[in-house]
Amino acid sequence: MSPRTTDHAPTPATPLGRREALRRLGVLAAGLAVGCTPLRIVLKTYPDGFDRDLDLGERVLRAFVTAVVPGVPADDPDLVRVFSDPYYPFARYRAFFASDLCRRAEERFGTEAFDRLTLEQRTAVIRDGLGADATTRKLYTGAVFLAQIATYGAIYDDARGQPLIGFEGRYRFRGFADLTYPDPERFLARSLSGDGNPT
C-alpha cells in the first residue's frame, strides 16, 4: 500500500448554512435537467481545495488522462484542457471529479495523491468509479470519453495531430504517390458495372 501523503492538503468541506443548503437543494430539484447530478456536487460537499487550487486539479486530471491514454506525453500543454473547456458540460464537474479520484485513491490505496499512483493503481481507481452507482458511472464514462476525444482527435492542435497513433493532423501534401499504390491493377477486383454505378 502506498504511504499516506499530505501535500495535497485539501481543505475540509465548508459547512453550509440552512438557507444556502435549501437554495442548493432547489437547484438540485431543477438540476435534473443536467442529468442526475450527484448530491455532493450540488451541495458542494467535497473539499473546496479542488475549486481553489487549479494546479491540484490539473495534476490529478493529468494523471487521469495518462491512465486513460497511456503513452500520451504527460507534459502536453493541452492534455487536460478539455475538462475545463466551458463548451463541454463536464467543466462544471471538473473539481468534483478530481476530488472523487483522490477520494477513491484514498479508499483503495490509502493515499489521496491519485497523481502519485502507478498506472495500474490509477487504472484500478478509475475502474472503481466506472463500477460505482449510475450517476458516478456516467461522470466517469464522460470523463474517459472526453479524454479520448481530446487526445485522439487532437482537438486543440489541428497542426500537430496525435503522434501516438500516427495522425498527422492538418494535411500536408507530399505528392500523389503517397496516397495510393503504384500498381493499383494488382489490387482491383473484377467490376460488375461499366461506370461505377450499380445497374
Place this chain on the structure above:
Amino acid sequence: MDTIRTDVVVIGSGFGAAAPALRLAQAGLRVLMIEKGPPVEIADFRQTQDPKYLLRYLKGLSGDHLSLTYAEALGGGSGFYEMVSLRAPSQAFAQRDARGRPLWPAGLDRRALDPYYDLAERMLRVEQIEPHQVPKSGLVFSLLMKNLGYSCDRARYAVRNCLGSGFCVTGCIYGAKQSLHVNYLPQARAAGAQIECNLEAILIRPTPAGSGRPSGPLTALPHRYEVVCRRRDGSRSMVSVLAKLVILGGGTVGTARLLLASRRALGGLSRQVGRHIAFNGSVKVAGILPEGFPDGDMFAGRSHPGMISYEFLESRGITISAAKPLPLQVVTAARLRLDGDERQPAHWGTANVELMRQYRHRMIILVSFGLTPPGGVIAADDGQVRLSLRLDRALRRYYSETKEILRDILRRNGCRLVETEFVDRNGAPRDDLHFSTAHQVGSCRMADHPARGVVAPDGEVFGHPGLYVTDGAAIPSSLAVNTSLTILANAERIAAGILERYRLRATAAAA
C-alpha cells in the same frame, strides 16, 4: 414583423433545395432561398476534428434504435459529405412494403430518373475515380474482395483535382469537392435568387387569397402561402414571407419538423408526415489486417476509400465499401476491443492504446448499406421532435446476417476481428441494436395516394397546391448507396415538372 413578398420561397439550401432554386430563378421568377443554419463558404472550412467547429454545422437527432446526422449550414450536407455520387440501383425502386405494395409511385424508377441523374452528374462534374487515384485503404478493400472472388467497383465522386487530404467530411478547403457552393448556389445567385442564412422557417400557413386551386401563369397567381420565419442571428426577430410557391428542401428532419409544426394551419395534411423514414441500414465491422498484407493507410487519400462492391446487391440487397473515419469519428462512434483480447479495461487504457496504434496502418473497416424498410418515425410533442425506429425480427435478422457477411470477408482473408460496441453521445454503450446514418430519407414520402404518403409523384403536397417537397424527405425508400445524387436528381425532376406545369421557360443561359 418584416414582410417579404416573393414568387418562390425555397426552404433549405442543400441538395433538395438547390435545384429548384436554380431552375426557377433561371425561369425568371423571384426566388428567395432561406437557410436555418449559418453561412459557410469554402474559406470557412477547416481541417480539424474540433467538435466546436463540427457541431456548428452538423446536427444530430437520436432516438430509440436510430440516430440521424444532418447539416444545418449553407449548402446543407454538400459541404460535409464524402462526395460519393452514385445512382440508386434498380432494385431500390422495386421495393415493396410488408403488405406487398410498391414503395415508389408508379412509373418512378431508375429509368425515369436517369435523365435527371445525367443532369445532376453534369452539374456536380461526377466521374468515376481513376485506378491511380484510389486510396490505399480502398485498394486493400478491393484486394480483400478479389481474394474471395468477389467483385468490387471504382466509385464515382463529385470532385475535381482532389489532393486527397482526407478531410472531406470537415469541408474541402481546396474547393476541389464539387459541393453546392461551387455550382448550384452561385448559379442561382447569378440568376437572381436571393439567399438568406440564419433564417428559420417555423410555420407555413395558407393565405386567404390562396384558397382554391387558381390556374394561369404563376406570375398572375396570388401569394398563396405565408412562411413565418425567425432570425437566428441574435436578433430573434420574426419575418413573414409571402410566396406563390413554397419549396420544402430542409431535409428529412427539417421538412418533417416544419410540416408537423404547421399541421393545424395546413388542414388536411397527410397523417404520414414524419413516418416511413428509410435509413440505408448501415452495418459496420472492423478487423486487423494479417501480416504481409499491404498497409491500408487510414489517413491517406479522400475520406471515402474509392471502391464499392455490388457483389451482394442482388442476393442480399446490400452494397459494401470500406470506411476510413478520422480518429474523432472512431472514438465517438464505438468502443473497440481486439477479438480474443481479454484484458480489462478494454476500451481505454493500455489495450485500447495498443489497438489505436494499429488503427492507421493495420485496421480495415467495412461498411454495408442495405435496402432496409422505411421504419423510422419523427413525431412532434410540445415543439420537441422525437425519433424512433421499431426493431422487428426481420431488421434484427438483417443486421446479424449482414454483419456476418462482413465478418466472413475479414475472417477468410486472415484478419483478426475487432469487436465494436457502439456508444451514445455521452460515450455510454448502447443497450440494444442501434442504427446510425446520414442517409435518412422519406419522412414526407412520395406516393400515389395521400393515405400512403405526403406528396404526389410530382412533389406537390397532397391537398396543398403550390407547396412542394423536393428533398430527401420525398424519397420513399432506402437506396443501398449514398443518397445525395438521387435527392438531387429527384429535385431536378420536380423542378422540371413545376416549370412545365406553369409553362415557364429557362433562360437561354440556363438551357
